[in-house]
Amino acid sequence: MKEIGLSLLAGIIIGIVFKAIKLPLPAPPVLAGVVGIFGVYFGGQIWNWAAKLLS
Numbered sequence: 001m002k003e004i005g006l007s008l009l010a011g012i013i014i015g016i017v018f019k020a021i022k023l024p025l026p027a028p029p030v031l032a033g034v035v036g037i038f039g040v041y042f043g044g045q046i047w048n049w050a051a052k053l054l055s
Contacts, residue, residue, distance in 0.1 A: 018025050
């Protein structure tokens with residue numbers, strides 16, 4: 001849980017800094033970006049699960 005909180009805090013700080021210096025946010029479109037991140041995570045988990053089954 002601490003890791004999630006620190007990640008959120010880092011993201012908020014980066015967002016504030018980028019907006020303060022008038023740069024575009026270094027993030028994908030909101031919903032598509034979140035879905036893509038979950039997809040990458042679950043893809044990695046599926047690979048680990050499949051590797052364990054095959055070994």
